[in-house]
Amino acid sequence: MALENYQTVAERLAQFWRDHPNGRISTTLVAGESGYWVFRAEIYRDAADPFPVSTGTAHEVIGANSINKTSALEVCETSSVGRALALYKYHGSQIASVEEITRAKHRARENATVTPIRTVASDVDATIAAQRFQEFHDELSLATSVDQLQEIGTRIGGEKQLLESHRAQLRALYGARKVELKEKASN
Numbered sequence: 001m002a003l004e005n006y007q008t009v010a011e012r013l014a015q016f017w018r019d020h021p022n023g024r025i026s027t028t029l030v031a032g033e034s035g036y037w038v039f040r041a042e043i044y045r046d047a048a049d050p051f052p053v054s055t056g057t058a059h060e061v062i063g064a065n066s067i068n069k070t071s072a073l074e075v076c077e078t079s080s081v082g083r084a085l086a087l088y089k090y091h092g093s094q095i096a097s098v099e100e101i102t103r104a105k106h107r108a109r110e111n112a113t114v115t116p117i118r119t120v121a122s123d124v125d126a127t128i129a130a131q132r133f134q135e136f137h138d139e140l141s142l143a144t145s146v147d148q149l150q151e152i153g154t155r156i157g158g159e160k161q162l163l164e165s166h167r168a169q170l171r172a173l174y175g176a177r178k179v180e181l182k183e184k185a186s187n
Contacts, residue, residue: 009082012090041080056083133166
């Protein structure tokens, strides 16, 4: 996972504003319940566009690492913007931003000293779990209907190779996307 394959959110933003000086980026706090934040970002090529060209959702657990002890809200909002820009076309060769990869590596180092890689309840391989989490995260982010979302949710429920922390993040994203898709359907 070489960081040179990733772009920072700032780099993505600079490219977007160069290409779309009249564009618009809108962020919405979707959930801010006990212990976590969920943000949704919408990217518009032109401020007058009625529909976004791309959306991105991010979930951050408050206190999950040293950065999120004080700045989980800001990190979450920035991550949602980075994802929306990446899903549009500003991603280098990877969807995740440098910040997300750096945070993930930092979390992995912090968690390595606190929790074992394998869980007590099951023999989940951390590498497979991370891959499955990313696959489900991407599927949820790209779902276009509530029915599609429910089908993905059913598969997540039956997936044996997920850590409980991954399930919690996917549940939050599922809820945010469900609200988003229902709003789109009612408009």
